[in-house]
Amino acid sequence: MNIQVKRKGIDTVELPLNGSTFTKKVMGEHNLAFSIVTAEKIDLRIGDTVTYKGETFTINQEPSVKRDHLYEYNITFEGNRHTLIRYILKDEGAFTFTYTGQPDDFMFMFLECVNAVDSGWTAGEVEDFEDVTIDFDKNDCLSALSMIAQAFDAEWDIKGKVISLKKTVGVAKDFPVSYGMGNGLYSLTRQSINDKVIVTRAYAVGGDKNLPEGVIGNLKLNDYIEKNVDLYGIREGIFEDEEIYPKRTGTATAVSQSSEEIFTLTDTSIDFDLNGKLISGESGKIVFKSGSLNGNEFDISSYNHATKTIRYKANKDSNGNFFPFGVTVAEIGDKYTLIGIRMPQSDIDSAYAELTAGRLKYLNDNSAPRVVYDLELDLLELKRRETLPDAGDIIPVSDSELGIDENIRVTSVSYPGHYPDVLESGMTFTAEVGNEVTYTLIQKVQNDIKEQKEVVTQYSKTSWENDRRNVQALNEFIGKVLDPDGNLAEPIQQAIVGMFGTPSMYYDLDGISMSVNNGGDPNAFAMTGGRLIHRVFKIDGLGYIWNLAPFSVTGLDPLKSYYLAAKCSRTSLTGEWVLTENQIPTEGDVAYWYFNFGILSSVLEGVRSFRATKGFTVISGGQIETDVITAYMIDVDTLIVKNLKTSSLGKRIEVIAAENNLRMYSDSSDLLLEIDDDNTYEGVNGSGDILFGAGVSVGSSPYNTDGYSSVGKKGFFTKGFFEGKIGLFSDTVKTSKYIGKTEKKTGQISNLSDLILAEGNVILNTVPDVGESCKIKNNTSSTITITASESLGQRFIKQLDNTTTFTMSLGAGSVASFQYHKDVADDLWIRLT
Structure with a gap:
């Protein structure tokens, strides 16, 4: 069973679905992955697509290939959700912005951005939630979608190009499973999630704004609540949310501008007099939560309770410019909140209630060990019941031994790509179930979001004393430093930050290796082909990853050194390596960029060396960010390297x-x-x-x-000798050769191999050792014969039904394994499978 690959809508090659695995996770990966071994090269490229289960899957990364006498391909086609990684979320052209609204508002903004570069995306089912505010900072669209879902405590799902945002994706399936034959479950494994500690006693701390009189520091609950203390003892934890504080979100019913510096906002729903409510030591501010001024705050200069009008001042920068300015001003309908103001008791009560609810949810989520279960489902039973669990579905799972009897979410599924159209022996359907869903943010930079707290290493008193002594010694060292040659203007440079490198050198190389003194010849040099991924330069509309051709040169002048640079086209993503005596500036050619890589030395004591100059180094405070550190000795307690x-x-x-x-x-x-x-x-x-x-x-x-x-985890392999006891048929110690080989064969099999890929009729080894085993796969499209020996009567094949034959048939693509057995009465190849 094959699947058609297309390139820009045109059929190219077909791939066997029996070499594929389909995987889907809630708000995670969605792909069809192939692992193929073939004698022929397969023409596959980034952008090639297949249609599977009615959806388009695309190759987004170069397939990996290993070649010896066969080609081994690992190819991944990804669903449409993964194309969102290509695009940066923008709002009216801005990459960094704050947005406030309900799910419909966010979905409108999101789709407007995505459809500008990739048309056809639409909204599916979008449920209602309360307004939230999210700060976006150069996020790719898939990460941004997860941020939106997380902010609403919801989940997203994508089918084709239709995006849904719901409290929970998936449906309840009437497919109860339990361990045992006919119950739908082959195996069940419990896995512990260790990213959070157990909490049985919970406290709560909120924000530090608009605090009630008498409250210092942060809004907090003075008591605690407990759960499962009898099971796990006292394990304390704190629920924290700095956005919980006494506040009200109002809406502008009228706006005006009195002068360049003074603006007004009227909100007829204000239910208390702001006058006299200013918190001592703070200035009252209005903070906009939507509209053109979203995320900006301004000082309140006065308030008229009769008209419910707030008068606020524009911000002034160092150049004397005012903001708001021009058309970027508040509008009717804009939402806002107030800080620095003592809020009414009703808002204080609401804040405490929100903090109480947050603490309770925090305790419920953390008061027991968090686990997920890996299930191996019975494919025959799935097909018999005509059901196929999907990621997000809820199924009843029970196991009396593990104490499970509940409805649990399926968070991921994985099964052969040709199921359920084909059902074969050895197929497996695996699913992960659990009530934990992970919001995956693709960009590594998302690790720096506000919620993450920087962990600062706590040093002991001894460490502090050592550090102080080291600083004193360093000061003495600085005072003694001198320039013995008298050539330096300043022998010591002191600065806050040091940066080394230029933008043209900020790039990475993928799959490229260098051969200095190639083949033992110091005047020969070579570079393999591969990819140059630039961090700064790019071709608009095409990208920033250039494919570089292989390069080699001989006959270099032993007395000369050379510059090595990547010559990259300005109009296409192709390039080549150039080695020259004279350096070429980056912008030295209107058709190409020259990205300097480094310098190849002259021949010194019979060899050349290469020193790279690409990359950059930043030194700030106690940190160094760089690509390569070369040292004869590194003396550290902890070293983290790439x-x-x-x-x-x-x-x-x-x-x-x-x-x-x-x-x-x-x-x-x-x-x-x-x-x-x-x-x-x-x-x-x-x-x-x-x-x-x-x-x-x-x-x-x-x-x-x-x-x-x-x-490996699944077995031992050797291409040399193996010594050990053969326990099945003999107690003698024997040495066998060629264990674990894979060979293509026709005719006589003379070696012991792990797998014979039969290209025609084959004859089993005529001089086997006791216990010798062999596995044969019919690698043809028709039936072949397997013969026990060269001449009739020497030995036989004992079939699975215990009958003996001299010759047997093996269907196309089928596999049979044998082991040789010999005693006084029998002289047999025993068929095991």
Whole structure:
């Protein structure tokens, strides 16, 4: 069963759905991922699409491919929700702005922005909630959508290009599941969520504005509430929300401007006299919550209670300019609030009630361990009941052993892409269920939102004393520093911030490696192809990721040094490497930008070295932000790095954060050992799919003729020798060769392999060892025969039904595994599957 790939609406290639997995999470990933091994190259590009379950899925990142004698592809097509990452949320052209309103207001603003760059987006079901205010700061649209949902304590869902915003997405499904045959559940695993501590005693603290008389610091509840103390003991926690304080949100019924500096706002619903209510030591302010002045606050100069009119002053900048100004002024219907004012008792009571409700919800959410459950559902039972749980649905789950009997949210689902059209043995449908939903913000910069509190390390008294001594010693050091050569105007530079680098050098390289002294020749140099991702420069309408072609050169002058730069087109996302004696300015060519990378030295003591100049470094206070730190010794207690190399060439250890692995290289830069979280070769499964996972590997590749071994979570693989006890058929110690190989074969099988990809009829090994095993997959489109030996009578195949045959048939795409057994009476290849 295949699925058609399209490029700009035109059919290109077809991909097998039996090599795919569909995944969907509530407000999270939505993709169709393929893992394919093929002898032919597949033409796939960013922007290619498939239509699956009535929705369009797009390749947004280059598919990964590994090639030896076969091509191994990992391809991910993502749903429309992921295209929102491409666009920045804007309101009337502004990237940084504050917005106040109800869900309909936010959805109108959001769709207006998205449809300006990608038409066809519409609103689906949008439920009503109270007004909220959100600060946006250069957020991509998918992150912004999650921020909107989180602010309303709601959830978003996208089907096609229709966006819904509801209290809860999904529906209740009448599909009760429990462990056991015919009950719909193969396995159930409970996972603890450790990102929050258990709280059994809760306090509450609000904001510091408009505090009632006698309250100092913050609005707070003087008592506490408890839950589950008998189960978990006293575990204290504090509910905090600085936006909870006595306030009223009013609406302008009339506005006017008296002069360049004075404005008025009338609100006929004001129900108390502001005069005499100013809090001592503070100035009364009006803060706008919507309209052109949204987020701005102004000093109140007077209030007329008879007309319910507030008179406020414009803000004046250092150049003498006033704001509001021109057409950017308050309008009828704009919402506002007041601060610095002693509010009426009704508003104080409302604030305390809101704080009380927040504390109760906080305690209920945190008074027990938070868990989710991983379910493996029975696909046959799903098909029999004609149901398919979706992310967001609610299903009844029960398990008497784990004490579960309740309706639980399905937060994610994952199953083979060709289900339910095809039902095969070995298929799995996994679902995560739990009542916790995560608001995923795509941009890393979102980690700096206001709600996050900076954690400051607390030092002991001994540390303080050591720090003070170090500062005193540093002052002595500064007083002694001198320039022995007399060439420096200032031997010590003192500043608040130091920045090094230029905007043209702010870029990253992806998939590019350098070979200095290429092939042992100091006058040869090479760069592989790959991508240059620039942080500043871009081509409007196209992007900022250039594809660079491979580059190599020989015959360099040993007495000369060279500049290396990336020559990138100003009109297309293509480029090449250039190595020149003379530096070329970034803007030195009307058709290209030249992004300087670094300097290749002359030949010194038989070799060249390369020093990069790209990137930037910022030094401020006690922090250094940079790309690479090179040192002969680093003496620190804690070091957090993205990438670490003990040497640039030859024998070295590398830590690569982006891939989450550790590598060790030989003198000749060959990979010797790797610890990896997801890319260790684990062998081949019964369907012929190559498996990768967490583990340790020795050697550079499972296809390397020099040998390779790996230990993963799912098994052990080696391309060398294996020694151990064979316990099933023999107590003797034996040594076998070629365990774990994958081969394409036709005819005689002479080696022991983990998987034979049969290209035609095959004959099992004629000289097998006791306990030898072999797995064969019919890699053709027709039936093949498997023969037990070269000549009739030497040995037989014992089938699954215990009958013996000399020759058996194997259907197209089917898999059979065998193990050799020999004793006095029998001489058999026993079929295991």
